[in-house]
Amino acid sequence: MSIRLTCYNNYDTFDGKGRERIQTNWKGKTYQMELANNKLVALAVDAEIIPSTQWNEYSTVIAAIREQIRKDRIQAKKDQAQAKRDQEQAERDQRQAKVEQEDASRDQQQAKRDQEQASRDQEQAKRDQEQASRDRVQAKHDQEQAHLDQIQAKKDQERAAEDQRLLKQMTGDLVADHIIPNEEALHELSFNGEELIVNGEKQPDSVFKKYSKKYPRFALGNTSYENGKKQFNGLHIHRN
Template sequence: MKTNYRNSLWLTGMLLAAFSASAQTSVSDKKADNEGIRHNYDIVHNENGNRTERIQTELNNRIYKIEFVNEKMTSLFVDGEKIAPADWHNYNEAIATIRREMKEQARRNAEQAKRNAEQAVRNQQQAKLNAEQEVRNQEQVKRNAEQARLNASQNAVNAEQAVRNQAQALANEDQAKRNEEQVARNKEQAKRNAEQAQQNELQAKKNAEQARANEQMMKDITEDLVTDKIIPDSSGLREMKLNKFGMSVNGVKQPEAIFRKYKEKYSKFFDGNFSYSRDGVIRGSGD
């Protein structure tokens, strides 16, 4: 048996009073029909090859209960009272309205069923998309877990590096202190170097003056040696030595008189030992 529920509307209230029973309706029939007047329905089913439709609905504040077999009305109740077939024509307009509303409701229900079916297809498609997304989400969860593991490993490496960095920072701080001390020493050394440079400059001036004096002295000595015929000319002096034991020129020891003459004349330069060679090296008090 196939059953079709066309209308699922509910009555919004209960009937406040029951109408008087018709003379043609028995008390037992009225009681039986009043049991179901709280609900609206339109039920269609087949029984033994016959199409049976049972309707219960409210119209103009009255409850109608109607039965059709093969589209032919077979019973009618109004507010729980059974209406005799002879009086059915009094309800033709109401029944036509009810059938029209039921058909309209059936049409709307069919349209809604179509929309529901389309929505069901969309829901299935969305469910498929959701399932695919869930797979991607699970894969992402796995990737996130792996990334978390890698992050934890990296954090451990970073912690070790932080310890090394701290140790290096302490070493750098100590080195910076030593560098600062070295800068102070370098500054002090630079000061001493500057003072030494000044002394060197003064000494260089003295050396230059001494070199000029030595050059003039050797020129004078050479002229005296040429005059005294000890050497033939100014280029003849190769070597000369003078000390407390005597004087020699080009390896030849000179007489005592020559020794005293030169020592007295050039006593400023002959204080102690004095020697000269052609390479220009002079040793002695003028050195």
């Protein structure tokens, strides 16, 4: 049977003798004893003082009690050492928990920043997509405009070729009508709906009407031609 130690005191008296005072229960009885330097000096059972002549009758109980005290002391040291280790482990766990909490806080903040960045990236992607759509529309428009410009350029080229043909023909007529001596002699020409000027000389009304009828393209187009000048060389027709 194990002994339940209810009270135990260990102290020194003024004379330097080590004193131990023990109070505990054993098989339903209360034992109180006092020892000096490991020797029994007082004993009471259920509050009844036992004379020293009867102590031998209780030697087995006293020995059991003292053995239990010895074991309790050993266990107390073990418990104290374990408590210290538990406290140290608790402190380490607390420090680790603090580190993990700080890491978790940083992770949470980073996750928030990542979420905000993802939101900005998503908005930018949306803007890029909208811009790409506008660029496709503009590219299509530019392609259509380029096609129209190509068609217009072809028309302008054909018109310029026709203007040159008519100018050559008109120059031949001016030579035939003795207005200029030869084709190379045509230096300046101004032709519109009101007059015809060749090399600076205004032509008679009859000549003007003849050429206006034959070359309405030039007359109605306000045509000017200069040849042999550094500033300008060629045919210009202004069409309304």
